[in-house]
Amino acid sequence: MNLSKDLIAASSTPLVLGIIAEGETYGYEIVKRVEELSGGVMNWTDGMLYPLLHRLEQQGLLVSRWGAAKDTGRKRKYYSVTQLGQQTLSEQRQQWQVINAALNRIWHDMAQGANDDYLPA
Amino acid sequence: MTTYQPNAFNVEQALADWRAHLTRHAALTAADIDELESHLLDQMDALRAQGLRADEAFLIASRRVGNLNEVTREYAEVYSGRLWRQFNLAEQDTHWLGRQMVTAFVLAICAALAIKLPSWLGMSFDAVNADWFYATHLSLFCLPFLACYFIWQRQLGAKGLFLVAGVSGALLLWLQGVVLNASDASKQLVIIHLPLVLWFLVGLTYTGDWWRSFAKRMDFIRYSGEYFIYFVLIALGGGVLSALTLGLFYFIGVEIETIVQQWVIPCGAMGAVVIAGWLVEAKQAAVENMAPVLARIFTPLLALMLTLLVVTMIVTGQGFAIERDVLIALDLLLVIVLALVMYSVSARDSSKAVSLMDYLTLYLIAVALIVDMLALSAISMRIGDLGFTANRTAALGENLVLLVSLAGYAWHYFKFVRARSGFHAVEQWQTRYIPIYVLWAVVVVIAFPLAW
Numbered sequence: 001m002n003l004s005k006d007l008i009a010a011s012s013t014p015l016v017l018g019i020i021a022e023g024e025t026y027g028y029e030i031v032k033r034v035e036e037l038s039g040g041v042m043n044w045t046d047g048m049l050y051p052l053l054h055r056l057e058q059q060g061l062l063v064s065r066w067g068a069a070k071d072t073g074r075k076r077k078y079y080s081v082t083q084l085g086q087q088t089l090s091e092q093r094q095q096w097q098v099i100n101a102a103l104n105r106i107w108h109d110m111a112q113g114a115n116d117d118y119l120p121a
Numbered sequence: 122m123t124t125y126q127p128n129a130f131n132v133e134q135a136l137a138d139w140r141a142h143l144t145r146h147a148a149l150t151a152a153d154i155d156e157l158e159s160h161l162l163d164q165m166d167a168l169r170a171q172g173l174r175a176d177e178a179f180l181i182a183s184r185r186v187g188n189l190n191e192v193t194r195e196y197a198e199v200y201s202g203r204l205w206r207q208f209n210l211a212e213q214d215t216h217w218l219g220r221q222m223v224t225a226f227v228l229a230i231c232a233a234l235a236i237k238l239p240s241w242l243g244m245s246f247d248a249v250n251a252d253w254f255y256a257t258h259l260s261l262f263c264l265p266f267l268a269c270y271f272i273w274q275r276q277l278g279a280k281g282l283f284l285v286a287g288v289s290g291a292l293l294l295w296l297q298g299v300v301l302n303a304s305d306a307s308k309q310l311v312i313i314h315l316p317l318v319l320w321f322l323v324g325l326t327y328t329g330d331w332w333r334s335f336a337k338r339m340d341f342i343r344y345s346g347e348y349f350i351y352f353v354l355i356a357l358g359g360g361v362l363s364a365l366t367l368g369l370f371y372f373i374g375v376e377i378e379t380i381v382q383q384w385v386i387p388c389g390a391m392g393a394v395v396i397a398g399w400l401v402e403a404k405q406a407a408v409e410n411m412a413p414v415l416a417r418i419f420t421p422l423l424a425l426m427l428t429l430l431v432v433t434m435i436v437t438g439q440g441f442a443i444e445r446d447v448l449i450a451l452d453l454l455l456v457i458v459l460a461l462v463m464y465s466v467s468a469r470d471s472s473k474a475v476s477l478m479d480y481l482t483l484y485l486i487a488v489a490l491i492v493d494m495l496a497l498s499a500i501s502m503r504i505g506d507l508g509f510t511a512n513r514t515a516a517l518g519e520n521l522v523l524l525v526s527l528a529g530y531a532w533h534y535f536k537f538v539r540a541r542s543g544f545h546a547v548e549q550w551q552t553r554y555i556p557i558y559v560l561w562a563v564v565v566v567i568a569f570p571l572a573w
Contacts (some may be wrong), residue, residue, distance in 0.1 A: 027156065028163040050156060051195035053353030058199065058471045066152075069159075072166070077156045084541055090457035095448070 001041055008042070012052060014092040017081060019060065021089055024080040027053065041064060061085035130176035135183075136161075142189055146199035148428040156557055161186055198336065200472075224273055225399035232266040232367055233388035243467045245287040246383060250301075250386055257296050260316040263394035265289040268319075270398060275329035297566070303570035306511040310569055314562040318376050320345070321559040323398070338465050344401060346412050352397040361391055413468040416461055417478065424485040431491050445503075445512075451496045451517060455523050458489045462530060466551050471544040477535065483534045490527045496520050511573040514566055523562050526554050 015036045019033050030053075031046050043047065062079050069076045083112065136158070143154045164182035169175065169340060186192070236255075244254055265285050272281035292315070300311050327344060328337035363381055370377045465482055497520045504513050529550045535544040 010535075026159075028160045031552075033162075045159060045191075045463060046185045047157060047187035047189070047192035048195060050153070051192070051199045054153075054472060055199045056198070058543050058545050060537070060540060060545075072162075074159055075155055076159050077152075082540060084543075 003042060008044070011096075012044075013056065014028060014089065014096060016049070016056065017085055017089040017092070020062065020079050021081045021086065024078050025076050026076050054083070061088055130174075132175045132179060135176075135179050138185060139189075143193065146193040146196070147195050148200055153196065157186065157192075180569045185270070213385075218525040221274065221399060221403060225270055225395060228266045228270050229392035229395040231269075232263045234393040235266070236262040236387045236391045239386075241381075246387070246467060256312050257300055257308055258293075259312075259317070259320050261296070261380045263391045264316065264323055264510055267395050267398040268323045270395060271323065271326035271329070275326065277326060277329065281326055285322060285326065289319075292566075298455060298568075303510060304573045307570045307573045310511060310565050311405045312415040314565040318540070318564040318566055321555075321562075322557075323518060333440055335549070335552055337546060338555065342414075342551070342555075343462055346416075346467070347401045348397060348462075350412055350415070351401050352393065354509050355393045355397055356390070360392065363389075384488055414465065417469060419461055420465060420478070420481050420485055423461060424481060424488060427454070427458070427485070427488040427492055431488060431495070434495060448496060448503075448516060450494060452458060452519060453522075455489055455493055455496070459523060459526065460484060461490075462486060463551060466530075469544065471548060473544075475540070479534070481540055483531065483538060486493075486534060492529060494526050495529060497524065507538060511569050513571065518564070519522055522557060526557070529554060 015034060015037075016030060019030050019037075025033075027046075027049055031044060031049060034042050034044060052063065053064075057064055057079070061082060064077050064079050064084055066077055067078050068074065084100055140154055140158060143149055143157065144151075149157075161182050163177075164185060166176040168178035169180055173181070197571070239254070239258075244251060246255070248254075263343065265288075268280070268285045271277070272285065275281075295309070300308060303311075324338075324341045324345075325332055327341050328334070330337060332338060363385060366385075367378065367381055462482060462485065465478075483560055497517070500513060500516050500520060507513075530547065533542065533547040533550045537544050
C-alpha cells in the first residue's frame, strides 16, 4: 500500500511528537518505531525525518542534546518533548480523534448500507 | 584469506564521500551531518547483524536515508539563514561573478547619468528650487537601478521591468506634479518616506518570487542590514578619497572643486548605491560576522540609554511635555531600535536556546515600548492643543505603527523566552509586519502632499 504524500506530511508531526513523548529518543529509533507502529506500511525516507525534527525544535516543541550511544559509544542526538510540545501534542490528538471518529462513522454507515442492499428480498 | 577479497569495498572511503557530498551544502552544519551519519551507521549495523556484507549494508542504508539533494533542500527550508550563505557561495563558484560585475557597473553608470540628466534639461545643481528638486528625487535616481540589477539577476523578465519602470515613472510624475507644489513640511516627509517605498521595491525584486516565501523575506532583512554597513563604509572611503584629491590639487594650484561637486560626489554616490547592492549580494560572507557583532554591542548600549532616558523623563516630570525637536529625536531613536531588533532577529540562529542576549533584546523592546507610549501621549496632547499638521500627523501615525510592531515583538519574544513558543513565531511576526511600514510610507508619500 502506498500512502499519499499529503497524508504522511499531515500525520508526521503528531506521530513524531507522540513517539518522543514516550521518552527521550533519537532519529533512528523514531524511524524504527514508526515502522513498527504502522506494521511496516509507513516507510519514510529516513533523511527527511531530521529536517522535521529540527523544525519542531525551532518551533519550541522539542529540545535536543548530544550524548553517546551506550552500545557503540557513537555520538547521538537525543530529542525530548517540551511543555509546549506536550500541549501541541494533546491539541493535535483531539483534532485527530475528531477526524478519526468521523471517518469511523462513515466507514460503519457505508458497511451498513452495503449490507442493506444484500438483504434477501 | 587476506589475498582474496571479493569486495575491495572501503566503507571508510564510501562514508567519507557521502559526508563530502553533504558538506558541500551550506544548509547543513557539521553537527547535522554527524547526526545523519550516526543514523546511517546505526542502520548499517542493523543490516550487518542480519548477515549483509559491508558494501550491501552501506548501499541499502544510504538509499534509505534518501536522495541527498532532496534532504538538503529540506534543511535549507528549515534554516533559511544558512541557505543565504549557500546561495552566494554556490554562485561564486561559477563564471557569473564576472557577468554580475559588468551588469552592476553598467547599472551604476546609468544611475550616475540619471542624476546628471536633470541638469542637462535645465535643472542644474544651483538653479532655483534645485535643493527641493534633488532632495525629493534622490532615491529615484538610484534605487530603481538596483532593482533592475535584481530583475536581471533573478531573471524576473518583463514583469519585473514593467513593475519597476511603472512605479518609478508614476512616482516621478507624482513628485513633479504634486509634491513639489506642496508645503515644505510635506516635502520633508516625502524625502524621508520615499526611499522606504523604493527600498521595498528593491525587496520585491530581491526575493525573486515577489515577496512570497518567508525565507526570502528574512534574507532581505539580513541583506538590508549588511547593505547599510557596506554603504557607510563605501561612503566613508569615498569621502576621504575626495578630500585627499581636493587637497592635493589645491596644493598643485589647480582648481577642481566644481568638478568634484558637480560630478564626482553626486555621480559617485548614485553609483555607490548600486555597487554596494551588488557587493553585498556577491561577497557578503566577509561582512556577515560583523553585523551581528555590531548588533550585540549596540543592543545593551541602546537599552541602557533608553532606560536612563525614561527614568529622567519620569523623575523630572518632563515626560508629558516633550518639545517638538525632542519628539523628532525620540522617533529617530525608536526607528533605530526597531532596525536593530529586526536585524538581531534575522541574524539569530533560530534553533539556539534562549540566551542572555534574548533577555536583553526583550528588555530593549520593552523600554522602547514605554518611550513610544510617552511620545504618543505627548504627540496627542500637541494635536489636542494645536490641531493637526503634516508633521504631527506623520509622527502620530509613525508612533502608532511602531507601537503595534514593538508590542508584537514583545509578546512573541516573551512567549519565546518563557518557552511557550519557538523563535519562529518572532520571525513570522517580523516578516508579516513589513508591508505595514511600507503601507504607511506610501500613505505619507501620496496622501500628505494632497492634504497639506
